[in-house]
Amino acid sequence: AEMFGQLTTGLESAWNKLRGVDVLTKENISEPMRDIRRALLEADVSLPVVRRFVSSVSEKALGADTIRGVRPEQQLVKIVHDELVQLMGGEVSDLVFTKSGPTVILLAGLQGVGKTTVCAKLAFYLKKLGKSCMLVAADVYRPAAIDQLTILGKQVGVPVYSEGTEAKPPQITKNAMEEAKSKNIDAIVVDTAGRLQVSLLCIPFNFQPKVTAHGILIDKAMMDELKEVKKAVNPTEVLLVVDAMTGQEAAALVTTFNIEIGITGAILTKLDGDSRGGAALSVKEVSGRPIKFVGRGERLEDLELFYPDRMAQRVLG
Ligand code: GDP
Numbered sequence: 001a002e003m004f005g006q007l008t009t010g011l012e013s014a015w016n017k018l019r020g021v022d023v024l025t026k027e028n029i030s031e032p033m034r035d036i037r038r039a040l041l042e043a044d045v046s047l048p049v050v051r052r053f054v055s056s057v058s059e060k061a062l063g064a065d066t067i068r069g070v071r072p073e074q075q076l077v078k079i080v081h082d083e084l085v086q087l088m089g090g091e092v093s094d095l096v097f098t099k100s101g102p103t104v105i106l107l108a109g110l111q112g113v114g115k116t117t118v119c120a121k122l123a124f125y126l127k128k129l130g131k132s133c134m135l136v137a138a139d140v141y142r143p144a145a146i147d148q149l150t151i152l153g154k155q156v157g158v159p160v161y162s163e164g165t166e167a168k169p170p171q172i173t174k175n176a177m178e179e180a181k182s183k184n185i186d187a188i189v190v191d192t193a194g195r196l197q198v199s200l201l202c203i204p205f206n207f208q209p210k211v212t213a214h215g216i217l218i219d220k221a222m223m224d225e226l227k228e229v230k231k232a233v234n235p236t237e238v239l240l241v242v243d244a245m246t247g248q249e250a251a252a253l254v255t256t257f258n259i260e261i262g263i264t265g266a267i268l269t270k271l272d273g274d275s276r277g278g279a280a281l282s283v284k285e286v287s288g289r290p291i292k293f294v295g296r297g298e299r300l301e302d303l304e305l306f307y308p309d310r311m312a313q314r315v316l317g
Helices: 005-016 026-042 047-063 072-087 115-128 143-156 169-182 220-233 249-260 278-287 308-316
Strands: 103-108 133-138 187-192 209-211 217-219 237-243 265-269 291-295 303-305
Touching: 005 026, 005 072, 005 308, 026 047, 026 072, 047 072, 047 278, 072 278, 072 308, 103 115, 103 169, 103 220, 115 133, 115 143, 115 187, 115 265, 115 291, 115 303, 133 143, 133 169, 169 187, 169 220, 187 220, 217 220, 220 249, 237 249, 237 291, 249 278, 265 278, 278 291
Parallel strands: 103 187, 103 237, 133 187, 237 265, 265 291
Antiparallel strands: 209 217, 291 303
């Protein structure tokens, strides 16, 4: 299914109810507004975001002047479009680079969301920008993660910094930064651990769960380690990698990571899957941080900057 397919259809039923009306009124927009609200909720947009969105759209719809030649339903479509663009941050947000010394891009996120893949994709993106780059293996809990990063680094043609599984991530990252500095490398991308998916069969002995509003379990030890890594290298970018399929919980996840470690943006992966799109619409509003990139597949080229206006167009079909 197309990501926003259901949402697009839901919104269409809102416009359809306005056919034949001359002007938008409190009475005739109430049904369409309910449709918009329902469509957004069904697309997994977070409830507070939906509430704010709908009230803002109603207000604009009622305050809008009638424009000659523009039908009321077209006017509402335009208002929803503009509001969607705003909701997603308005403008595109590209990577920020430091003026001197290596730019440190720290990636965080749950296990399995596509973080390691994003490392390689970002390296590929940086190369295209003409920037030299090094990947850093700071997920020391899964030897397979280091191997995977090494293979991906070879594929992209960028060095991978690793100290194996014995060293501590903050120290590894600090050493990697020194190495990048000495080699005049423009940017390092740090792959961190995401031990968050708790299997009932193998809860680590030191697991101290923290329950967020939506019931996501956050591994405190992992969060503390991320804070340590962040303190050690003062990254320019702290990007939270979020699986678009996360659904309603995406908002709680982004909020928690932002409060705990402070993020500069998010990367939404697996947009090629059959997610309903809610995360794309919630991230900016709940965290104040923009989505910077989206991943649409497993290949290196499948990472694109996030354009709020294009995304809004897709929502409207
Ligand atoms: P990590 O545990 O967060 O490092 O996740 P990985 O990078 O190992 O990715 C987990 C799985 O998701 C792998 O099979 C990837 O190929 C796949 N994957 C990552 N990004 C995408 C994406 O944008 N689209 C699709 N379809 N699969 C992806």
